[in-house]
Amino acid sequence: MAELSLVYEDNSLLVLNKPSGLLSVPGRGEDKQDCLSSRVQACYPDASIVHRLDMATSGLMLMARGAAAQRLLNDAFANRAVHKRYEAVVDGLLRPQEQQDDGLWQEINLPIALDWPHRPLRVIDAQLGKPSQTRWQVVSLDETSGTSRLRLEPLTGRSHQLRVHLKAIGHPILGDTLYAPPNVQAKAPRLLLHATELGLIHPVSHQPMRWLSPAPF
Numbered sequence: 001m002a003e004l005s006l007v008y009e010d011n012s013l014l015v016l017n018k019p020s021g022l023l024s025v026p027g028r029g030e031d032k033q034d035c036l037s038s039r040v041q042a043c044y045p046d047a048s049i050v051h052r053l054d055m056a057t058s059g060l061m062l063m064a065r066g067a068a069a070q071r072l073l074n075d076a077f078a079n080r081a082v083h084k085r086y087e088a089v090v091d092g093l094l095r096p097q098e099q100q101d102d103g104l105w106q107e108i109n110l111p112i113a114l115d116w117p118h119r120p121l122r123v124i125d126a127q128l129g130k131p132s133q134t135r136w137q138v139v140s141l142d143e144t145s146g147t148s149r150l151r152l153e154p155l156t157g158r159s160h161q162l163r164v165h166l167k168a169i170g171h172p173i174l175g176d177t178l179y180a181p182p183n184v185q186a187k188a189p190r191l192l193l194h195a196t197e198l199g200l201i202h203p204v205s206h207q208p209m210r211w212l213s214p215a216p217f
Contacts, residue, residue, distance in 0.1 A: 004039060007060065007211055012069040012204045014040065017063045020190045024052040031115055038063065042162045050074055054160065057176070059086070059195025061116075069153050072203035079155065083199035086152040086162060087215040089192040090171040091184045093141050094148040105153075108134045108165040121178060121190045122160045126169050132158045134165045147174065148186070151196075162193060192217050 005017035016036065018024065023035035040047045042064055047063045050073040062082075064070035076082050080128040111129025123129075133155035140149045148171065154161050163179045166172055172180035175188030194215040202209050 004043065007213065009044075010065075012065055012186070012202070013043060013073065014063045014065065015198065016040065016061050016063065017213050018053050018058055018059040019193075020056055023055050024061065025049055032103075049078055051068045051157070052197055053190075054163070054193075056175075056191035057086075057195065058190075058216065060132075060198045061195065062198060062200075069203050073200075076200055076203070081098065081200060083197065083210075084154060084156070084195065087139065087194050087196035088150050088166065089174045089188070089217065090148050090150060090166050091146070091180070091187070092148065092171045093146060094136075094138060094150065094169075094171050095141075095145070105135050105137050106134075107155075108169060109137065109204055111167060112161060112164055112169050114159075120159070122158070122164045124164065130158060131201065132156045132161055134162060136166075143155070145187075146165060155191055163191075176199045188217070190217075 007017055008015040010018060016038050023032060025037045026033050026035050037049050046065045048070045050062055050064050053059065053061050064073045109126045109130060111126060112122050112132040113125035113129040115123040135153040135155060137151040138148060139151050152162050163173055163176055167179040172184050173189050174184060174192045178184050196213050196215055199210040
């Protein structure tokens with residue numbers, strides 16, 4: 001059993017650092033049973049999932065302890081009361097179109113739907129897609145490699161949202177084997193997307209909590 005990268009624990013919740021390449025929950029088939037949730041539950045039998053990260057995404061992931069905490073944390077996610085922030089490296093030099101009052105944050109507002117013929121992929125679909133919003137901010141530009149490091153905040157929680165939105169604006173994430181063209185996939189040994197920050201009001205103590213995890217790339 002691989003060691004858990006535990007960031008925080010108390011009687012109500014756990015915060016873990018999920019590595020890239022590990023499923024959040026079991027998949028279909030015997031070869032997809034190893035995952036973060038099963039590893040955690042081997043040590044914390046009362047732990048349960050309240051959100052997920054893509055297999056290729058690394059970073060902070062929250063789990064509830066006990067049914068009461070799970071209900072409260074599920075409600076917090078449903079009500080968008082959990083602050084999430086990511087960091088990614090994308091193809092191309094992405095410059096803000098105009099200066100904003102809140103520090104050069106821009107927004108992608110494009111509806112996302114399941115691409116039925118190519119499940120589990122998602123697509124932008126104006127008719128069938130669900131409203132999806134992502135805020136982004138440039139951290140740095142690398143003129144030599146022609147890439148941009150971005151700070152990302154998903155305002156909605158659609159599957160593959162960050163990956164689909166960045167592809168849609170012409171800047172797929174490096175190493176993305178689902179949404180990037182082969183030359184962009186080849187620019188990194190893994191998906192360069194990491195969940196760097198989680199913040200919420202603790203479901204029991206009602207104190208504000210915040211956890212950080214620097215991107216490992």
